[in-house]
Amino acid sequence: MNSGDHSQAVIMRPVSNLFIASSMIGALLLNALPWEGVWLTLRPDFVAVVLLYWCTHKPLRVGVGLAWAIGILADVNDASLFGQHGLSYTVLAFGGVVLSRRLRMFDLREQTTQVFLILLLTYLIYAMVHWQVNGHMTWGYFLGCLTSTLLWIPISALFKSMRQMRVDRE
Amino acid sequence: MDSTQTFQVFNRGPTPAARLVFFTVLSLLLMFVDAKYRYLESTRSALSVLVSPVQRLATLPGDVWREASDFLVRQETLLDENRALHRQHEKDASKLVQWQSLQLENQQLRNLMDMQKRNQFTVQFVKIAYAERDIFRRKVLINKGSTDNIQAGQVVMDDKGIVGQITRVYPWLSEVTLITEKDHAVPVQVQRSGLRSVAFGAGDTSQLSLRYMPVSADILKGDVLVTSGIDGIYPAGIPVAQVEKIERDAAYPFARIVCLPLGGVDKHRFLMVLSSLPKLPERPPEEPVNAKPKGKKTGGHG
Numbered sequence A: 001m002n003s004g005d006h007s008q009a010v011i012m013r014p015v016s017n018l019f020i021a022s023s024m025i026g027a028l029l030l031n032a033l034p035w036e037g038v039w040l041t042l043r044p045d046f047v048a049v050v051l052l053y054w055c056t057h058k059p060l061r062v063g064v065g066l067a068w069a070i071g072i073l074a075d076v077n078d079a080s081l082f083g084q085h086g087l088s089y090t091v092l093a094f095g096g097v098v099l100s101r102r103l104r105m106f107d108l109r110e111q112t113t114q115v116f117l118i119l120l121l122t123y124l125i126y127a128m129v130h131w132q133v134n135g136h137m138t139w140g141y142f143l144g145c146l147t148s149t150l151l152w153i154p155i156s157a158l159f160k161s162m163r164q165m166r167v168d169r170e
Numbered sequence B: 001m002d003s004t005q006t007f008q009v010f011n012r013g014p015t016p017a018a019r020l021v022f023f024t025v026l027s028l029l030l031m032f033v034d035a036k037y038r039y040l041e042s043t044r045s046a047l048s049v050l051v052s053p054v055q056r057l058a059t060l061p062g063d064v065w066r067e068a069s070d071f072l073v074r075q076e077t078l079l080d081e082n083r084a085l086h087r088q089h090e091k092d093a094s095k096l097v098q099w100q101s102l103q104l105e106n107q108q109l110r111n112l113m114d115m116q117k118r119n120q121f122t123v124q125f126v127k128i129a130y131a132e133r134d135i136f137r138r139k140v141l142i143n144k145g146s147t148d149n150i151q152a153g154q155v156v157m158d159d160k161g162i163v164g165q166i167t168r169v170y171p172w173l174s175e176v177t178l179i180t181e182k183d184h185a186v187p188v189q190v191q192r193s194g195l196r197s198v199a200f201g202a203g204d205t206s207q208l209s210l211r212y213m214p215v216s217a218d219i220l221k222g223d224v225l226v227t228s229g230i231d232g233i234y235p236a237g238i239p240v241a242q243v244e245k246i247e248r249d250a251a252y253p254f255a256r257i258v259c260l261p262l263g264g265v266d267k268h269r270f271l272m273v274l275s276s277l278p279k280l281p282e283r284p285p286e287e288p289v290n291a292k293p294k295g296k297k298t299g300g301h302g
Helices: A017-032 A037-042 A046-057 A064-078 A084-098 A100-105 A108-134 A139-169 B016-036 B041-071 B075-112 B277-282
Strands: B122-130 B139-142 B155-157 B162-169 B174-178 B185-190 B196-201 B208-214 B224-227 B239-247 B254-261 B270-275
Touching: A017 A046, A017 A064, A017 A139, A017 B041, A037 A139, A046 A064, A046 A084, A046 A100, A046 A108, A046 A139, A064 A084, A064 B016, A064 B041, A084 A100, A084 A108, A084 B016, A100 A108, A108 A139, A108 B016, B041 B122, B041 B162, B139 B162, B185 B239, B208 B239
Parallel strands: none
Antiparallel strands: B122 B139, B122 B270, B139 B174, B155 B162, B155 B270, B162 B174, B185 B196, B185 B224, B196 B208, B208 B254, B224 B239, B239 B254
């Protein structure tokens, strides 16, 4: 098994709270872009992926509570039921925090399969709540789960390089 | 990566599992309260102030692009458009004169018959700020809110017909539920035969359906449905949809009727909000017999 952490020669610097906060706001912004039609169906949930990244890489700082708070903001943003995103992101964060050690041992490709399951659970919870309240289901919604999983690799790579850049500068 | 973490031996607070349970229960509670009652609307609009800068920023590139393309339009196109609009205006003006005299006549007749006068409504022009964000719902957000006296329950239409109804009002935005939203009901009347019915949204496709219409109902393909004005929310006589398909199967007690909305439910950027709300409370005692059950009356009214 190729363990990602040990093969790295670079030491990452501590992540500032500002970086985490701005990445979260950026994700909310990307979710809030005027997506329409097919693009809305295929839109990955940026907030979920970014949240999962921080939950797995900084489980002591970004956890269930923060995920819930972000979820409430996402509920306001999407005009969905209060607590709908909150609940699904809570479960997402729990999955991320519990599996954080295990996930960080894997390389990106192996991580992706595990991330897919966590995201699928998140999407499933959101859809279940919708189904319970409104009594019908839009199956295209689950396509977003696939694109979100695909987003995991670029987001991980991007954040990793951004965290390394901070070392190079000094 | 672990080396960067501060190593805490003691006191990390509750375990993730405990937090999971706590926040799950909290979310479930919130959802229950939000779905059953409407206590949380003020919290929502307070939080929306926090989120609205993000939303504005997100729609900024699109707005800038549109402004720029508005600015760089060719003079020829503008002239053409102007000419077409003039022609349309002249055509409409002649009809309007006729309409005014008809309206007077109608009012006189109604006075003679001692009937209630038709509601006059004033119109507010609004712009769609963003379209449906949630894949499950048929909603748009418009750029005016409670600061512009928009109220939940008001009717939204474009130049062709009904588009939807305002269901939630924020300080600078309001949410419009489109008539194609699943189970959203509009009381309608077939223009040709005067037959009353209720048009329900079909959900994810841009269609409406008429439910509980007997197989023998007098309805044909191409019939135009207008609002009947019975519920006191939608003013009477505004076009809603056109009948697209009728399936009459003797095995079922009801015909399956599919209609397409006439208003550009997911096309336009500019819409009109009708404000006829103050006159509503007078209506119910007038027509108690005709009150039809509404599937989902999301907007508060009166």
